[in-house]
Amino acid sequence: MVTSVALSKDQIWDWLDSVPDPEIPVISIVDLGVVRDVAVSEGGVLITITPTYTGCPAMSVIAFDIETALAQKGVKKITLETQIAPAWTTDWLSEKGRARLEDYGIAPPQAAGGPERCPQCKSSNVERISQFGSTPCKAQWRCKSCMEPFDYFKCI
């Protein structure tokens, strides 16, 4: 319990880093870059988040998961603020997050606009199936070496 000890910002960031992204649970919401700021004051904790896509249905789940995770750690007063500028970009994905995406079978975003290689067999012989995928942040690609389809995390 942390009732009497002053909360540190780093502590809050650590706790948030254990909240999984609801759609891609191998990365945390901190890895994803949606947590933009943490402010601690006597009045409580203020967390600023930003949406990945304007219509992303995971955002309300993320807000709920943050409140639950911090409440479980004993944080009493949690305020969430949504900020849309500067707009979220895949540049904010952490290195740890990118590596975990690939291990999980999702090719991480590349500035070139397509995956560098197949997350399964690592071949660079890949082609796009569709610009969109199972969630707003993904597109569908296929590997022409191992013939497996895979998700690519869109670069925006």
Add this chain to the structure above:
Amino acid sequence: MRDTTSALFEFLLRQGDNALVLGHRTSEWCGMAPVIEEDIALANIALDLIGQAKLWLEYAGEQEEAGRSANDLAFLRDAYDFRNLLMLELPNEDFGRTIMRHFLFDAFQVPWLEALSESSDQRVSDIAQKASKEATYHLERSEYAVIGLGDGTEESNRRMQNALTDLWPFAGEAFRDDNIDRAMHDAAISPLPSMLQPVWKIKVQSTFQLAYLTPPDSEFAHSGGRIGFRHTEHLGHMLATMQFLQRAYPGATW
């Protein structure tokens, strides 16, 4: 003459209603598209548009200061209070026509949102910057699809040409300036829509050339949607479906 605040409210409704109405029409494809990849793509595009609509309408509600939320504006206004372009409320018809409408709109929306990113109104600029990234992605897809279908089979070319011929007289409405546009331009909140027409024309004409499609040689444009003067008979039917739940069960949430 209206003051800047109520002109800004009208302006925000136009942005929000364009996104909402096209977003709803696009969502009608969910489970109906010709192939699963297209079904998923259309559902995702619908989601983006509805997300953008929420941002615009939230701000509109705040400007109006009448206590209306984005949901109230979306679900409790009648057809004559909507400010969307007529083209966006037309029924989907076939897949080719859906793609053509997206392309004509996306080709406008990309330079428009880029211009709004420079708005003197910080909130307008913030929303536009966010939406602009999504619109750019949508245009990439709709442009590619127009070329693919136009330069496809005899049938796909015929259908795309029909879609273009039918939609062309609706495309020009976006560029008709009125008093609201002039008030926004004077306040440096937005450019005049007419200022974007040349850029739009170059974009669509170069794409149609690659797609073996020919737009009608006419400048005629149906209008009335964005000023709320006259909608087509289709909008009311669309709203009857879209608004049913909130009308039948006021305040319902999940």
